Amino acid sequence: MTYQTGYAFGSAETRDDSQVLLAFGAVAMIVGFLTLGHRTIKLIAKEITVDMSPISGFAIELGTAFTVLVCVKIGIPISSTHCAVGAVVFVGMTKSTVEGVSLKTFRKIVIVWLLCFPVAALISLIVTMILVRFA
Structure with a gap:
């Protein structure tokens, strides 16, 4: 592969x-x-956060890129979007406080992340059943 x-x-x-x-x-x-x-x-x-600057953006991109590179190097598949969201949240918390981050928005993101696995599994199951039936 x-x-x-x-x-x-x-x-x-x-x-x-x-x-x-x-x-x-x-x-x-x-x-x-x-x-x-x-x-x-x-x-x-x-x-996610309102307090962004060019330095924050650089830190977010650098953190995201470093995390993805390390994970790929050790063989762990990882989503760069997940890494970027984590970096944005923690840079927002570092620059201000927890109040500087929209926890409501972050909570919605985490819920969607958790729902992705069973929904993807269900879609894969349905597609496989259809393909097996007609193959």
């Missing part, structure tokens, strides 16, 4: 079906970003 080996090239005969699935996943992520990404960016940039 590309994630494990780092290689994304080869002839069509030697290419594994998993690469096709990875490509499909990448296309789905791009479509999702183009259709709903602006809402996520607005939420992270403006609704």
